[in-house]
Structures are given as structure tokens and as C-alpha cells.
Amino acid sequence: MSKRAFFGTDGIRGEANTHPMTAEVALRVGLAAGRLFRSREERRHMVVIGKDTRLSGYMVEPALVAGFTSAGMDVRLLGPMPTPGVAMMTRSLRADLGVMISASHNPWTDNGIKLFGPDGYKLSDARELEIEALMGQSLSEDLAPATALGRAARVDDSQARYVEIAKATFPRRLSLSGLRIVIDCANGAAYKVAPAALYELGAEVIPVGVAPNGMNINEECGSTHPEAMIKAVKEYRADIGIALDGDADRLAICDEKGRVVDGDQIMALIADNWARRNRLAGGGVVATVMSNLGLERFLGERNLRLERTAVGDRSVMMRMREGGYNLGGEASGHIILSDFSTTGDGLLAALQVLAVLKAGDRPMSALARQFEPAPQKLENVRFTSGKPLESEAVKAAIADAEHRLGAGGRVLVRASGTEPLIRVMAEGDDETLVSQVVSEIAGAVRKAAA
Known part of the structure; x- marks a missing residue:
């Protein structure tokens, strides 16, 4: 079969x-x-x-x-x-x-x-x-x-066990004392364990999205709706905001000014810190084809590799195991720390960011932008029938975009594995051109799916 x-x-x-x-x-x-x-x-x-x-x-x-x-x-x-x-x-x-x-x-x-x-x-x-x-x-x-x-x-005692495991990944020499942290649990699986772990490590915790009713998971909260986290950070003048998704295997972070930090920047921050402390295994990081070109350049400047895989944390984990890497993830916020976990873990990734924040004397806003992202645009095209990626017009639009972007850019068009969407992404150093080719390919996909 x-x-x-x-x-x-x-x-x-x-x-x-x-x-x-x-x-x-x-x-x-x-x-x-x-x-x-x-x-x-x-x-x-x-x-x-x-x-x-x-x-x-x-x-x-x-x-x-x-x-x-x-x-x-x-x-x-x-x-x-x-x-x-x-x-x-x-x-x-x-x-x-x-x-x-x-x-x-x-x-x-x-x-x-x-x-x-x-x-x-x-x-x-x-x-x-x-x-x-x-x-x-x-x-x-x-x-x-x-x-x-x-x-x-x-x-x-399953939740208590997880809290203790999570706390053990945070450096023993450090405490979260003195940090005011917003944690948005998306009314999902981590609504008890995440605030508890942060509190027990010494933080002042401001919980958001911790009142699940069976129908409000991910509803205007969590990593896919960071506005709730941003609002709470500004309202309570927090040092950092952390937002998890419904099952807490991914995260989003914002600094004290409410600016969102994506998964690529989080991986860059952890990779740089671990490399300096001789903790980074495999000589680099594993990420997917969706990760920004800026991350690849950032790692290259430090003599580190970026290994790219197909989309999905399972593909990332497989390559990590094959190559002996201990850090990998996705721009969407799935971060895998294989020293501690066998799959993406939003809370554990957040704790590594908090360790860097606590060990230094700079605010999160000074750590949030580890590299300048290359202009990148992603557009999702929903379809209900047909196979638009097999259309000759779509194939021609993709080929034309690749030619115009040249060697310094890339185009990625793929079907989502979880939703009826075609994801159209392009990146390069010319922001106007990147935006233009994505719009053209997305338009071709819509026509093919009509």
C-alpha cells in the first residue's frame, strides 16, 4: 500500500x-x-x-x-x-x-x-x-x-513530570527571577504546565490563553495570533512575550517593544550561543526549505552550516539524527533541541532564549534581530478541486520567476500537507521583484484551480 x-x-x-x-x-x-x-x-x-x-x-x-x-x-x-x-x-x-x-x-x-x-x-x-x-x-x-x-x-502526575523535565533543561546557574514574562498558551495543551514551569524557575508570570472551554483553542491567541501576546507585553510592560500553539510544539516570541521574533531568528540566537559555549553539535543547524536566506548567511559567517530539508519537523528531526545535529527547526517556530526532546517543543525553546536573555545585560529587543532577513514573501492560495501544480501555466510562471530572480534568489511552490492550500514563496535581494513574482505565480495557481 x-x-x-x-x-x-x-x-x-x-x-x-x-x-x-x-x-x-x-x-x-x-x-x-x-x-x-x-x-x-x-x-x-x-x-x-x-x-x-x-x-x-x-x-x-x-x-x-x-x-x-x-x-x-x-x-x-x-x-x-x-x-x-x-x-x-x-x-x-x-x-x-x-x-x-x-x-x-x-x-x-x-x-x-x-x-x-x-x-x-x-x-x-x-x-x-x-x-x-x-x-x-x-x-x-x-x-x-x-x-x-x-x-x-x-x-x-503526568503534568508535574513534564514540568520537572522542562525545568531541568534550564541552566542550573541561572534563575528567571527579575523577569516579567507573558506566556500565551493558546487555550491549548500547555495551559497548566507552561506557566507553572516559568513560575517555578523564578519568573513573574502573566498568563494568557489559559481558560480552555473546548472551543477556544487557538482562537485569537497563541503563536498563530501573536496580537494577544503583544497586547499583554505592552500592557504589563513585560520583558518578553512567549506564545505557544494548541499542542505547544511551536512558539512565537516578541520583545519588550512588542516586535515579533520568528523561528529563524530564534534558531540563530540559540545556535550562536551554543556555538560560543561549544554545545552546538554537527557543525550547524537543520532547517527547512522555508527558512530565510539570511539565516544561511548568518551561520556561514560563523563557519556553520545550514542543512535544508523538506517542510515538516519530522523531516528536520530525521536529518538531525543522520548528521548528529542537536538544533533544528522551522521558521514557523517548531524548534527541536535533540539534547532534550525528540520533537519540537515551544517551552524548551523559550527556555533557551530566556537563558541567553538572563545571562546577558541586554533587553530582548537587542537580541531579537540576529540577522537581516532577505526579502521574502509567502502567499497561500486555497483551492477546492483539481491539481493546480500540474498546470503548464503554473509551471511556466515558476520557471519565469526562477530565471528573473537568478542565482541570488529562490522560488518554492508546494501543496500544504495539512490544509487544501498551495504555498507560494520566493526570496531574493530585490524586494519589489520578489513580491511581483509571488503575485504572478499565485495568480496562475488561482486560474488553474478555478
């Missing part, structure tokens, strides 16, 4: 209670993954399940539990937990599998299922395809006998 029927670039995702995000599919995921990860060893097998705060989590979670327990696997329920926390707990509890129920930064009406192996890393494409193949088969003969059904139980 080579074509993906359920899994996209980051697990299964879609509108809740609509295929493929239905209780029936969740049940089949539990049955299929339970069968695949249940070894022949004479022991109890276990899966841990975490979720964000979406209303549909109450539907998806019990369906997964039913699937796993009927396959003979014990289930440990973590409750609201950041995606990286689920990865950590999968390893910590020596589970055979980890599951996160979340649609990340998507609206509350969406949901998703992400799977982690026993090592805490997201499953490979090959493993996901194996699960899909099993989901397409009859699984009735693989049901556990009544005497071997799995049991489900809640892990009451």
Missing part, C-alpha cells in the same frame, strides 16, 4: 466527526497500531495517550482506548499534555507506543492523531503505511480474548 489514505505530513488530521477524523477511524487506528506494536513477548504492552483541549478529544480518546484495549494493550491517559510531553512520557513509562490527539494550530473544529514509537520519535512513513494497510483489513481475528483485554488508567 503506497498511497496514503489516512496519514498526511503530520499524522491523521481533518474536521472532527468527518472522515478521516471519526470515532470509527480512531478505533481502527487503535486496533491496527495495537496489533503492529504488540510483540510476542509474554508481558503487558502499553500505549500512552495525551491530548489538547478540543471538544472532539472527548470523542477521539475513548475510541482509541477501545481499539487499543481490545487489541490487548494497556492504556495510560495523560490528559491535556503538550505533544513533546507525550513523546517524553512514551519513553519515560517504557511504553510501546505514544499517541497525541491534536490538530496543532488548526481551528477547534479540527482534530488529529499523531503517533510516536517507543523511542519517542514520530513514526516513519513506512510504519504509518503499515498501520494503514492493517486498517484496511479485517482485524476481528486479532482481537484479544476476554481474559487478555487491556486496562486503561490515568497518570495523575
Whole structure:
């Protein structure tokens, strides 16, 4: 089975209670993954399940539990937990599998299922395809006998465990005492753990987005809506603002003046600090094709490499493991610190930025712009049908743009793996030309999708 029927670039995702995000599919995921990860060893097998705060989590979670327990696997329920926390707990509890129920930064009406192996890393494409193949088969003969059904139980201290793990990544010689920090949790998975970790490290914490009701996750708050963070920073005269997304695997930061710092600048800040302290492994940073040319130039000036991968933190993590890197991420704010975590973690990345801020005597505004970004423009074109990227007119527009930008620029046009969008990006040293070619390509895409 080579074509993906359920899994996209980051697990299964879609509108809740609509295929493929239905209780029936969740049940089949539990049955299929339970069968695949249940070894022949004479022991109890276990899966841990975490979720964000979406209303549909109450539907998806019990369906997964039913699937796993009927396959003979014990289930440990973590409750609201950041995606990286689920990865950590999968390893910590020596589970055979980890599951996160979340649609990340998507609206509350969406949901998703992400799977982690026993090592805490997201499953490979090959493993996901194996699960899909099993989901397409009859699984009735693989049901556990009544005497071997799995049991489900809640892990009451899971959030406290994650807080302690997060705090341990902050340098022992430092404290956050004296810093006033706005933390926007997007009414999502980190609404308890992130403010607690910052407070226990000594900060004066101003929490935003910490009142989830099942329907307000990412709603005018969090990393995709930094306006709430900026407003709070200015209102409370904070030293820094931190905004997480719904499952807390990405972040946005703003300085004390309310200016937003993107993921590329955050990676540059951490890379420079770690390189100076001989902590940066692999001789560089891994980022995606979306990262700004300015980051590549910044690293090159320090004799460091920028390794580019396809979009998606799973691609970044794979290259990090292959090349021995310990820092990677995406411009969108997925930052992976492999010394501490197996996937992106917004809180851990924020703590590394706070460590640099606290160790020096300069405000965040002096640290926020590590390099001058090359002019870059991104435009998203929504489509409902067809394959606009196969259009000859679109291909011609892309080729023309590449010719006009020359060797000093680049064009990237790709389909989103999680939404019905075509992302059109270009960058170069001529801002007017960059903007013009993006508009022309986007126009060609719209015509092809009409």
C-alpha cells in the first residue's frame, strides 16, 4: 500500500466527526497500531495517550482506548499534555507506543492523531503505511480474548513530570527571577504546565490563553495570533512575550517593544550561543526549505552550516539524527533541541532564549534581530478541486520567476500537507521583484484551480 489514505505530513488530521477524523477511524487506528506494536513477548504492552483541549478529544480518546484495549494493550491517559510531553512520557513509562490527539494550530473544529514509537520519535512513513494497510483489513481475528483485554488508567502526575523535565533543561546557574514574562498558551495543551514551569524557575508570570472551554483553542491567541501576546507585553510592560500553539510544539516570541521574533531568528540566537559555549553539535543547524536566506548567511559567517530539508519537523528531526545535529527547526517556530526532546517543543525553546536573555545585560529587543532577513514573501492560495501544480501555466510562471530572480534568489511552490492550500514563496535581494513574482505565480495557481 503506497498511497496514503489516512496519514498526511503530520499524522491523521481533518474536521472532527468527518472522515478521516471519526470515532470509527480512531478505533481502527487503535486496533491496527495495537496489533503492529504488540510483540510476542509474554508481558503487558502499553500505549500512552495525551491530548489538547478540543471538544472532539472527548470523542477521539475513548475510541482509541477501545481499539487499543481490545487489541490487548494497556492504556495510560495523560490528559491535556503538550505533544513533546507525550513523546517524553512514551519513553519515560517504557511504553510501546505514544499517541497525541491534536490538530496543532488548526481551528477547534479540527482534530488529529499523531503517533510516536517507543523511542519517542514520530513514526516513519513506512510504519504509518503499515498501520494503514492493517486498517484496511479485517482485524476481528486479532482481537484479544476476554481474559487478555487491556486496562486503561490515568497518570495523575503526568503534568508535574513534564514540568520537572522542562525545568531541568534550564541552566542550573541561572534563575528567571527579575523577569516579567507573558506566556500565551493558546487555550491549548500547555495551559497548566507552561506557566507553572516559568513560575517555578523564578519568573513573574502573566498568563494568557489559559481558560480552555473546548472551543477556544487557538482562537485569537497563541503563536498563530501573536496580537494577544503583544497586547499583554505592552500592557504589563513585560520583558518578553512567549506564545505557544494548541499542542505547544511551536512558539512565537516578541520583545519588550512588542516586535515579533520568528523561528529563524530564534534558531540563530540559540545556535550562536551554543556555538560560543561549544554545545552546538554537527557543525550547524537543520532547517527547512522555508527558512530565510539570511539565516544561511548568518551561520556561514560563523563557519556553520545550514542543512535544508523538506517542510515538516519530522523531516528536520530525521536529518538531525543522520548528521548528529542537536538544533533544528522551522521558521514557523517548531524548534527541536535533540539534547532534550525528540520533537519540537515551544517551552524548551523559550527556555533557551530566556537563558541567553538572563545571562546577558541586554533587553530582548537587542537580541531579537540576529540577522537581516532577505526579502521574502509567502502567499497561500486555497483551492477546492483539481491539481493546480500540474498546470503548464503554473509551471511556466515558476520557471519565469526562477530565471528573473537568478542565482541570488529562490522560488518554492508546494501543496500544504495539512490544509487544501498551495504555498507560494520566493526570496531574493530585490524586494519589489520578489513580491511581483509571488503575485504572478499565485495568480496562475488561482486560474488553474478555478
